[in-house]
Amino acid sequence: MSSLAGAGFIETKQHRRFREFCDACRRYQYIGLCYGPPGVGKTLSARHYANWDKVERYRPDSPGGTVALEQIKGSTVVFYTPPVVVTSPGRLPNDIERLRDKLRGFCLEEIRREEQPRLESANREVDVLYEYHRRTGLNGFDVPPEEVARRQDEWRRIFERVSGRERAQPDPTALILIDEADRLKMTGLEQMRAIFDQGGIGMVLIGMPGLEKQLARYPQLYSRIGFVHEFKPLSREEVRQLLQERWWPALAPMPEGGIADEESVAAIIRITGGNFRLLHRLLTQIGRVLEINTLEKVTVPVVEAARESLVIGTA
Ligand SMILES: Nc1ncnc2c1ncn2[C@@H]1O[C@H](COP(=O)(O)OP(=O)(O)OP(=O)(O)O)[C@@H](O)[C@H]1O
Ligand SMILES: [Mg+2]
Numbered sequence: 001m002s003s004l005a006g007a008g009f010i011e012t013k014q015h016r017r018f019r020e021f022c023d024a025c026r027r028y029q030y031i032g033l034c035y036g037p038p039g040v041g042k043t044l045s046a047r048h049y050a051n052w053d054k055v056e057r058y059r060p061d062s063p064g065g066t067v068a069l070e071q072i073k074g075s076t077v078v079f080y081t082p083p084v085v086v087t088s089p090g091r092l093p094n095d096i097e098r099l100r101d102k103l104r105g106f107c108l109e110e111i112r113r114e115e116q117p118r119l120e121s122a123n124r125e126v127d128v129l130y131e132y133h134r135r136t137g138l139n140g141f142d143v144p145p146e147e148v149a150r151r152q153d154e155w156r157r158i159f160e161r162v163s164g165r166e167r168a169q170p171d172p173t174a175l176i177l178i179d180e181a182d183r184l185k186m187t188g189l190e191q192m193r194a195i196f197d198q199g200g201i202g203m204v205l206i207g208m209p210g211l212e213k214q215l216a217r218y219p220q221l222y223s224r225i226g227f228v229h230e231f232k233p234l235s236r237e238e239v240r241q242l243l244q245e246r247w248w249p250a251l252a253p254m255p256e257g258g259i260a261d262e263e264s265v266a267a268i269i270r271i272t273g274g275n276f277r278l279l280h281r282l283l284t285q286i287g288r289v290l291e292i293n294t295l296e297k298v299t300v301p302v303v304e305a306a307r308e309s310l311v312i313g314t315a
Contacts, residue, residue: 009048010247012276014232018045021229022077025202026175030226032204035211039277042206042231046177050079055102060109073110075103076174082183092184092191100173107169115162122155173201181205182214193221233274240265242279249280252287259298267303278310285309 009015018034025032036042047053055075058067078099082092129151132142141148178184178192184205196203205211209230215222234242243265246258259265272278285306286298295302 008250009044010242012041012234012238014041014234015045015048018042018229018231019049021227022046022049022175022177022202022204024227025204026077027202028226029200029202031196031221031224032202032227032229033212033215033225034204034206034229034231035209036231037209037233037275039275040231040233041276043179044276045231046179046204046206047079050077050177051075052079055079058106060105069106069109069113073106074172075106076172078103078173078176079179080176081179082181082188084183086185086188089187092188093195096176096195100171103173104169104171107172108166111162111165111169115158115165118158119162122151122158125151126155175202175204177204177206179206182207182211186218189215189218189221193224196224234276234279235274236269239269239272239274239279243268248287249284252284253291254287255290255298256296261297261299263300264298264303267300271303271307281310282306 021032021034024030034042051072054067054072057065058069058072059065060069078096080096080099082095086092129141129143129148133139176195184192192203192205195201205215207214212228215225243259246254248254259268268279268282272282282303286302288309289302289305290296290298293302
């Protein structure tokens with residue numbers, strides 16, 4: 001059986017549903033509303049959809065960095081978390097503008113990489129023209145004037161083509177995901193609406209249950225909401241399957257044989273209610289309990305002991 005020990009992101013059924021929802025908001029250029037209780041995986045899903053871990057880590061000025069242009073080029077989704085306190089009125093639009101610029105930057109980088117060999121070779125051709133002057137200190141060239149003009153024209157032609165392509169590169173943003181949308185106050189919501197109204201993009205507001213009621217107070221924004229999506233906890237079968245496939249928190253000690261005991265599996269399903277964050281914490285604690293007591297097998301008393309060290313209900 002394959003093992004998911006230390007695996008990163010899991011493509012759960014809820015994630016697939018979220019992805020379809022985002023695809024629809026992007027395609028029909030709607031504002032979508034996604035709500036779900038804390039800890040079910042909204043943020044992780046959204047970041048995964050936007051490939052945001054890679055986008056954030058990419059550094060154009062260090063080609064030897066951990067993320068290559070190939071891994072992020074073609075990105076069209078922005079992921080944004082508004083700050084808890086917005087101190088300056090321009091903060092949100094500026095932040096989002098900056099992130100959209102970043103995506104456009106990837107396209108520019110691609111153009112530059114494509115054109116660089118041609119530009120460099122034209123550069124070299126022009127540069128050698130001045131070799132004569134450098135060597136002799138005399139003005140003039142050691143090739144006929146037509147050749148000087150040809151090379152200079154060629155350089156200018158290529159340079160102008162590159163600049164032209166750069167200028168013509170549109171903002172590739174097709175969808176903006178706003179996490180923690182509950183934080184947005186009236187001004188923030190109004191600013192999001194203004195960004196959406198510029199056209200050409202979809203937007204997804206992500207938050208806790210109740211977000212839809214909160215937004216209903218702002219009819220202008222509310223009337224633009226095309227889709228609503230509820231992000232649900234994992235199903236019992238999914239938790240069972242994750243445990244069978246030995247999904248385990250990356251940093252926690254994992255029992256040798258996974259969790260074989262049916263009753264323990266049932267207890268874990270009951271305690272976590274399919275909440276991913278709670279599952280993560282409970283398994284971490286189970287690992288600790290086993291380690292501290294030098295036990296090997298997960299049993300119901302182990303699960304119970306692990307549960308006691310959790311603050312259930314504040315997932
Ligand atoms: N698809 C997944 N694959 C692996 N782990 C996940 C996944 N989804 C969630 N998790 C785990 O659950 C934790 C909580 O997920 P996340 O922060 O995305 O929840 P949330 O719904 O955004 O919660 P909140 O409403 O509190 O912001 C993550 O830190 C991670 O450990
Ligand atoms: Mg979140």
